[in-house]
Amino acid sequence: MLKVTLVTPAGRGSRAGNRTTATRWARRLRELGCRVHLAVPEDAPSTWCPGGRPPDLLFALHAWRSHAAIRACRETFACPVVVVLTGTDVYRFQHSHPEVVLDSLVSADVLVGLHDCLEEDLPARFHPRLRVVHQSALPLPSRAAGPGERTFDVLVAGHLREEKDSLRAALAVRDLPPASRLRVVQLGGAHGLDWARAARDEMARNPRYRWLGDLPRWRVRQWMARARLMVISSRMEGGANVVSEACVAGLPVIASDIPGNRGLLGEDYPGYFPVGDTEALRACLRRAEREPAFVEQLRRHVQARAPLFTPAAEREALAGVLAACQLVS
Missing domain, CATH: 3.40.50.2000 (Glycogen Phosphorylase B;)
Structure with missing residues (x-):
């Protein structure tokens, strides 16, 4: 042995x-x-x-x-x-x-x-x-509750830190028209008091943003089942397991165009945006909210990648x- x-x-x-x-x-x-x-x-x-x-x-x-x-x-x-x-x-x-x-x-x-x-x-x-x-990742339980209709929830899962560009999705949903149902739910602990303060300040000024902190794995998986999209806005990634989890869960992803994301989602993935580009990310999220066909296109791509994980x-x-x-x- x-x-x-x-x-x-x-x-x-x-x-x-x-x-x-x-x-x-x-x-x-x-x-x-x-x-x-x-x-x-x-x-x-x-x-x-x-x-x-x-x-x-x-x-x-x-x-x-x-x-x-x-x-x-x-x-x-x-x-x-x-x-x-x-x-x-x-x-x-x-x-x-x-x-x-x-x-x-x-x-x-x-x-x-x-x-x-x-x-x-x-x-x-x-x-x-x-x-x-x-x-690798495991499928979500078949009994998991799906997305609701009142909000269009976008999930960000990962510790709040510079490498993750953690508040990019929150910035992208600021000051949207009242008719938009977009909401960003962020999970993960803060790397330092400055990040915790920034997240709380963002919640205070942005009603479309919720930071729930560091949750156990089963709670994260619950939120994956409820969300319509996941955003991975990282400036650098070595191959995030959350991408594997999203693919296996069939959860569409909007991701920053970096090697660590392209190396998991594929070069032809249609859901990339330039790193740090709030306006481009906002455009992707608004398109996803307005165009169910775009969301389904992303879902088909992540499901095709799932056997890798x-x-x-x-x-x-x-x-x-x-x-x-x-x-x-």
Whole structure:
């Protein structure tokens, strides 16, 4: 039985995306017959060895935040290292902290990306090491309540922070004509007091915007069933699991035109808008409210992408990573 240590910067109890990914991948790897130990970068490598047996493989989520664990593994154990690249790794820290990210890339036997356009922004010499694992999602319960008629609810799901351009959808529904039924419902915790204050201020001035804070997964899924659209306005993404969830749920998406979204929704997806362009996003939302055929076009596209995001597809991709590490045949 392969022993895998899976390092994530997000600790136990966190609702951050890295923790969700780590927990789900631990389940997939166990389905493949692995024994999995979850750790955080601050843990001493000696804690990775329950029963005295060192790991056969290290999975490190985040090239920059997990750099210390990657180095410690190379110095302490003779096992392959898999580095999972996040959006901030590729689109921020690769430029702001190049020596750290480059060291993690060089140290990796296999690099894992979460979307299909990662090669656009990864140095060519690392392309042969790259494997893509699409994050999986489960269908919504058949009993889930559908959208109401009184409002045209647009869902934004994700922690409020700069990378997500989190208030873009709220800005897009300001000062609409009274006849419009558009309403933005935002879910996710605020990264800092400034973001919490900004969300509350927006609610005070914008009756079409509600911020409900950090909700448990089952509540998020309830809102996905109630919404007519999801907006993903991010400035950078490494391959957001919320896109997978929307596709599997058949929830149409309006998304910023960035590699992390195109790499999941496809180059020909008709629901993109330029990053940070409030007027363009407003036009997309108004069109969706007025044109049911546009919403159905988006729905058909996300439903066509859904087979990429099944647990079986994710498990098969992870098995390919193990094979690339020459740990399985």
